[in-house]
Amino acid sequence: MAQVLIVDDDPDLLGVCRVGLDALGHQVRTAETASDGLSETAISRPEVVVLDLGLPDLDGVEVCRRIRTWSDVPIVVLSADGTEDRKVEALEAGADDYITKPFGMRELSARLRVAVRHRAAAGSESATELQVGLLHLDLVHYQATYAGRELDLTAREFEFLSYLARHAGKVCTRRMILENVWGPGYASELNYLKVYAYRIRRKLGDEQGQFLQSDPSVGYRLAVPGEAS
Amino acid sequence: MKRTAIGTLAALASMAVLTVAMLPVRGSLSIATTALVLVVPVVIGVVVGGFAAGVISVIAGFLVYDFFFIPPYLTLLVGRAQNWVAAIVYVAVMLPVARVVAAMKASRARESRQATELRELFALSGLLLADKPVDELLAAVVTTVADVFGARQVAVLLPQAGRLAVAASAGDPLTGEQLSQVLPPPGSLAQVGAQPQVSGDVLVHALAAAGRPVGLLVLSPGSAVQSDREPLSLFANQVALAVERAQLREQVLQTRLTAEMARLARTLVAAVSHDLRKPLARIKASSSTLADEEVEISPEASQSLAKMIDAEADRLADLVQNLLDMSRIQAGVLEPRRALVSVHEVVTSVLADLEPSLRGHELDLALDEGLPPVDVDRTLIARVLTNIVDNAVRHAPKDTPITVAASAGAPGTVLVSVADHGPGISPERRDEVFGLLARRDDDAGAGLGLSIARTFVEAHGQRIWVEDAPDGGARFCFTLPATQDAEAEEDSWVGSGSHRR
Numbered sequence: 198m199a200q201v202l203i204v205d206d207d208p209d210l211l212g213v214c215r216v217g218l219d220a221l222g223h224q225v226r227t228a229e230t231a232s233d234g235l236s237e238t239a240i241s242r243p244e245v246v247v248l249d250l251g252l253p254d255l256d257g258v259e260v261c262r263r264i265r266t267w268s269d270v271p272i273v274v275l276s277a278d279g280t281e282d283r284k285v286e287a288l289e290a291g292a293d294d295y296i297t298k299p300f301g302m303r304e305l306s307a308r309l310r311v312a313v314r315h316r317a318a319a320g321s322e323s324a325t326e327l328q329v330g331l332l333h334l335d336l337v338h339y340q341a342t343y344a345g346r347e348l349d350l351t352a353r354e355f356e357f358l359s360y361l362a363r364h365a366g367k368v369c370t371r372r373m374i375l376e377n378v379w380g381p382g383y384a385s386e387l388n389y390l391k392v393y394a395y396r397i398r399r400k401l402g403d404e405q406g407q408f409l410q411s412d413p414s415v416g417y418r419l420a421v422p423g424e425a426s
Numbered sequence: 427m428k429r430t431a432i433g434t435l436a437a438l439a440s441m442a443v444l445t446v447a448m449l450p451v452r453g454s455l456s457i458a459t460t461a462l463v464l465v466v467p468v469v470i471g472v473v474v475g476g477f478a479a480g481v482i483s484v485i486a487g488f489l490v491y492d493f494f495f496i497p498p499y500l501t502l503l504v505g506r507a508q509n510w511v512a513a514i515v516y517v518a519v520m521l522p523v524a525r526v527v528a529a530m531k532a533s534r535a536r537e538s539r540q541a542t543e544l545r546e547l548f549a550l551s552g553l554l555l556a557d558k559p560v561d562e563l564l565a566a567v568v569t570t571v572a573d574v575f576g577a578r579q580v581a582v583l584l585p586q587a588g589r590l591a592v593a594a595s596a597g598d599p600l601t602g603e604q605l606s607q608v609l610p611p612p613g614s615l616a617q618v619g620a621q622p623q624v625s626g627d628v629l630v631h632a633l634a635a636a637g638r639p640v641g642l643l644v645l646s647p648g649s650a651v652q653s654d655r656e657p658l659s660l661f662a663n664q665v666a667l668a669v670e671r672a673q674l675r676e677q678v679l680q681t682r683l684t685a686e687m688a689r690l691a692r693t694l695v696a697a698v699s700h701d702l703r704k705p706l707a708r709i710k711a712s713s714s715t716l717a718d719e720e721v722e723i724s725p726e727a728s729q730s731l732a733k734m735i736d737a738e739a740d741r742l743a744d745l746v747q748n749l750l751d752m753s754r755i756q757a758g759v760l761e762p763r764r765a766l767v768s769v770h771e772v773v774t775s776v777l778a779d780l781e782p783s784l785r786g787h788e789l790d791l792a793l794d795e796g797l798p799p800v801d802v803d804r805t806l807i808a809r810v811l812t813n814i815v816d817n818a819v820r821h822a823p824k825d826t827p828i829t830v831a832a833s834a835g836a837p838g839t840v841l842v843s844v845a846d847h848g849p850g851i852s853p854e855r856r857d858e859v860f861g862l863l864a865r866r867d868d869d870a871g872a873g874l875g876l877s878i879a880r881t882f883v884e885a886h887g888q889r890i891w892v893e894d895a896p897d898g899g900a901r902f903c904f905t906l907p908a909t910q911d912a913e914a915e916e917d918s919w920v921g922s923g924s925h926r927r
Contacts, residue, residue, distance in 0.1 A: 210708050213734060217715035220723040277703050298703055299710035303718055 199313045200224045202243035204234030204260070205275060206253050214247075217302035223309065231255035238264055244313050247305070248292070249275045250283055258286045265291035271312035275300075281414040285370045288416065293367045311421065315366040329365040329419050330408065332401075334358065348400050353378065357393050361409065361419040370416040390417070430482075433475010437483035441467035445490055452495055457512045460495040468520050472527040480524030488517050539574075543657045546570045550664055560672035564594030567665050572596040575658065577645045582633070583608070584641040584669065593641070600644065604628050608644050631658060633666035640669050698874075701745055705738040712738075740783070744816075748874045751809065751882075762803035762885050766909060769797050769832045769840050772804060776811045777830065783816070786824050792831035797840050800906040806882040807906065810890075811842070813875035814902045818846035822899065829895075839888065839905040845895035856892050879904070 201223045203214050211227040218225045226241055228234040231252040238246055246264065250257030261272055274287040274295040284295045293312050296305060327334040331344040339355050341348040350358065356378045361369060371390055375383045383389065394417060398409050411417050444463055448455060464487045471483030492502055496509045504510050553566050564582050572580040581595035590609055592600065600608070608630050623630050631643040643662050712731040715721055723731075770793055777789055800807075811830075818828045826847035835841030851859055860880040879902075883890040888905045895901035 207704065207708070209734060210704075210711060213708060213711040213715065213731060216723060216727045216731060217711060217721070220715065220721040220727075221718075277700065277707065298707040300707070301714035302711055302721070303714060 199244045199309055200226070200241070201245055201247060201309055202226045202228065202234065202237055202241065203247040204228045204231065204237075204252065205247075205249040206230065206251065207249075214302070214305070218306060218309075221302065221306045223306065231257070231260045234260060235263060238268065238270065243270060245271045245273060245309050245316075247273050247275055247309070249277070250287060251277055258283070258290045261287055261290040261292050269316065271316045273305075273308050273312055284415050285372070288368055288370045289373060295368065311366050315364075315421070327359065327362045327365075329362045330421060332358075332362065332408070332419070334362055343401050350397070350400060354393060354397050354400075358397055358409075358419075361417060365419045366421045368412055368416050368418045374417065430475045430478045433471045433473075433479030434482045436474045437467045437471025437479060438486055440470050441483070441486060441490055445494055449494065452499075455495075457496065457509060461491060461512055461516045464491055464516070465520065465523070468524060469527060472524045473531060476531065477524060477528035480528055481521070484517060484520040484524055487520065488513065491516060540657075543574050543660075546574050547657075547660060547664065550661070554664065554668045554671070560669065560676065561594070563668055563672060564665075565596075567661070567668070568594045568596035571643070571645065571658075571661055574661075575645065577647065579604075579628075579644075579646040581644045582641060582665065582669075583644060590642060600628075600646070604644075604646065608642065629658075631662045633662055633669060635666040635670035638670075640666050640673070698745075698749065702742065705741045705745075708738045709735050709742075737783075747809075748813075748878060751878050752874055762806055762882075764801050764803055764886075766799040766801055767804050768799055769793065769842065769906065772800075772802075772807055773811065773830060773832060773842070776808045777815070780812060780815055783819065784828075785819055787819055787822065788825075788827040789815075790827050790829040792829060792833075794833045797832060797834060798908040800840050800908050802886055802906055803882075806885065810879040810882045810904060811844070813879045814844045814904075817875055817902070818844055818848065818900075822846035822848035826899075834908075835905050838908055840908045841903060841905055843901050843903040845899060845901040847895075847897070847899040850894055850898065850900045851892055859892060860890065876902075 201218060203211055203218075203225060205211055205214075205227070206229055208229060211229070215225045215227060226237060226243060228237045231254045234246070234248065234252075237243075248257050248260055252260065257274065257276075261274070264270065264272060271294075272292045274284065274292045275298060276283055276287070276295055277298040287295060293315070294308055296308055325335070325337045327336065333342045334355075335341070336359060339350075339352065341350050341355060341358065357374065360374060360378050371387055372384045374390060375386060379386065379389065394406075394409060394411060398404055398406060401408060403409055408420055409417060410420050441464065444467060448460060448463060452460070468480060468483040468487050472480035489502070492504060492513055493500060496513060497505050504513060550567065550570055553563060558566075564584075568580045568582055571577065577597065579595070579597045579600055581592050581600050583590045584593040585591075586593070592605075604627075608628060628644055628646040631645070632639055633641040633643055643658075643665060645658075712734045715723065716728055716731050716735075773791070773793060777791070815828065815830065822828060828847075829843075829845040831843045831845070833841050860876050880890050883904045886907060888907060890902070890904035892900055892902050
């Protein structure tokens with residue numbers, strides 16, 4: 198289904214992923230070091246890159262940053278840390294999603310598919326209308342409907358939602374949202390996010406946060422219906 | 427009392443000698459001369475025995491003078507008025523002389539004792555400054571106090587686990603009866619007065635620093651310091667300060683130690699969770715693929731996944747074993763259960779167990795013949811060897827041989843070594859690799875293995891080190907305690923063997 202490049206320093210894990218993802222219909226290439234990963238990304242042009250953050254020769258976050266200077270290939274970060282800081286760092290360096298070790302093969306596969314699909318849809322950056330699942334946003338008139346029902350959103354709420362919609366499926370870190378929606382001076386106003394996310398969910402009728410998902414201590418994302426995540 | 431008796435005897439003896447010496451010539455001696463000579467024994471008596479001995483000497487002197495040297499001889503009668511004068515003057519002069527000499531002597535003795543006390547106090551304060559551990563300090567204190575005050579029993583009592591207990595003592599230990607006299611009711615240390623108290627034959631002095639009671643100084647017999655309360659208080663104050671200081675210092679050390687342990691624990695948890703996650707990631711990736719019914723993979727692939735799960739489960743088991751060993755060490759319950767075993771047998775059985783995890787490394791065995799049996803905890807030493815070989819497997823390039831050798835070491839030891847063809851270890855890191863969490867740059871795992879190896883070897887009182895292998899790579903060596911005389915042991919084995927039969 199997708200051409201995947203996995204960069205991880207554990208050859209045994211690479212072997213298993215090759216078998217598993219292969220069986221799930223992906224074409225898998227692997228690299229054991231950051232430098233191999235970078236050149237493989239440039240040469241074989243994979244549709245999605247899975248990147249371990251703990252590589253021996255170069256930090257994974259830096260690899261992310263370097264790839265982003267010349268490619269917008271989706272990057273799913275593989276972190277063994279479990280620490281939120283590293284994930285946030287990677288997302289802000291340009292990663293699209295993350296998955297924590299140990300992970301199941303089906304989950305990895307699903308994340309890869311989502312990442313690939315969003316990159317394909319994201320070409321319409323200058324669009325005047327956005328559709329994510331049941332949510333429709335008219336960016337010109339600041340009008341939002343959810344399942345055909347018109348939403349009464351404030352301007353800031355609309356901007357929050359449209360920022361997430363533009364990056365639907367991708368985890369947006371709290372700082373990315375604050376700086377883009379509120380402005381550069383607001384990067385530490387974490388409470389705004391909680392309050393706005395709460396209000397928007399209420400207006401959407403999504404109190405459980407299944408559509409507007411939060412990743413505790415990392416950020417928010419709009420889920421694309423029909424895709425496991 | 428004893429001093430008085432000795433002084434009196436000395437006076438009487440010298441008096442007898444002088445009297446006998448003067449008797450033959452008493453006719454030609456004037457009464458005044460005789461009286462003058464008889465001053466000598468009195469002075470001797472006072473100097474040796476003090477004032478009381480002096481008084482006895484004066485009386486004895488007077489009697490001797492009257493009896494032998496004042497005519498009529500051999501009676502206590504005093505003839506002429508002139509003789510009366512001599513006898514009265516003798517007594518009248520000698521008594522004040524005895525008094526003055528005795529006072530001088532007493533003050534000399536007091537001065538010398540004060541000088542001693544001062545010296546001892548000085549030495550003690552030097553000791554306090556020297557930052558000795560509190561036990562050592564207390565031992566010095568009680569000995570000094572016993573010396574200075576000539577006490578038979580001296581003890582310092584400090585609170586331990588909420589109750590006062592003897593922390594140091596000199597001379598005879600306090601009896602239970604004495605202790606019960608001394609000990610205040612539980613929890614009422616604060617009520618012990620600052621002034622020394624005498625109860626029975628013991629004297630109790632509270633130790634207080636900055637108004638806070640820290641313990642008790644107990645002395646017996648209490649009469650030893652009847653006249654010497656002040657210097658005792660000085661000592662007590664010094665001791666109290668020292669005790670408080672040492673306790674504070676120990677608290678500081680304890681706090682630092684706790685902080686260090688906490689830091690270590692955090693590092694350990696981070697490293698261990700990394701180590702746990704790696705095999706877990708492989709297992710989860712494999713098992714989730716195998717368990718997924720919609721995924722179709724070839725039998726070969728599923729076989730390889732199953733093998734992966736199996737191997738990684740072993741790895742996790744090893745890790746857990748290492749963690750258990752580690753906790754055993756940290757709990758301080760590591761006591762080798764020694765028995766005589768053959769080095770050959772231990773090495774070969776450990777290596778046989780390791781066979782599946784050698785990842786293509788070939789093992790070269792170089793075990794000398796005729797090695798004496800070693801007296802070790804088989805389980806611990808097996809783990810030492812396992813961890814070292816495992817370390818070599820992980821760091822040496824694939825397909826290079828690993829050499830395990832055993833030979834006679836320094837007298838009474840057998841030397842076991844494991845040599846690999848890896849990158850080796852630079853001299854400055856050779857100590858470090860045995861430290862907790864040490865790891866080589868290319869390895870992110872927790873460095874528990876070598877640290878455990880060192881602890882286990884050292885628990886046997888033996889040594890472990892790493893050096894350059896002759897043909898490149900690292901060689902880890904450790905010694906094992908051999909039985910001193912192999913043949914004698916062999917005999918005793920036979921002996922005990924036949925016993926059993």
